[in-house]
Amino acid sequence: RKEVEQDPGPFNVPEGATVAFNCTYSNSASQSFFWYRQDCRKEPKLLMSVYSSGNEDGRFTAQLNRASQYISLLIRDSKLSDSATYLCVVARGNAGNMLTFGGGTRLMVKP
């Protein structure tokens, strides 16, 4: 089993749609979780940290379910500019700030 698993997609959605991605992780000791966005042939950029209570940033909502060891990202009112690959990132528990990156979920928003 991979340490961090994501559905690679692509998710093809129309503008204005709501889309959700899930990510599962295997290390129950993990303490920190992040979503990054990566555009084609560019570096990953931090989208948001994921907190235990769930958190929202504009159209983006992140949730954490420790019992089931999954993280979700919800994007409301999708924009063309949301088209990118979304990376689920998990800190390795006791290994401090070493992060494990999922392979990413590709989102394509169509007009």
Next chain:
Amino acid sequence: DGGITQSPKYLFRKEGQNVTLSCEQNLNHDAMYWYRQDPGQGLRLIYYSQIVNDFQKGDIAEGYSVSREKKESFPLTVTSAQKNPTAFYLCASSIGFSNQPQHFGDGTRLSIL
């Protein structure tokens, strides 16, 4: 502007040649990291450094070397021992080394001639 600068953007390596990728940050971050990304795959950790004059192997350190003589600089050398060096190399930094998000430079693409 504060940030992480990687150079060069594109690099070509000949057989048997060592090449060095530069990474400089002016964010005053203590920790720095090197990753490689292969097409369609996630990032894999090569080396990391929590503090100046200290660095540790990551998951795929074979064929690579690093140094951390200054806080702001963390160069990566891809040696001739790395038999499959073609990849997108990303440098990152974080404020500390405990549950902190990492911020990335814009990467170096390395190819074999």
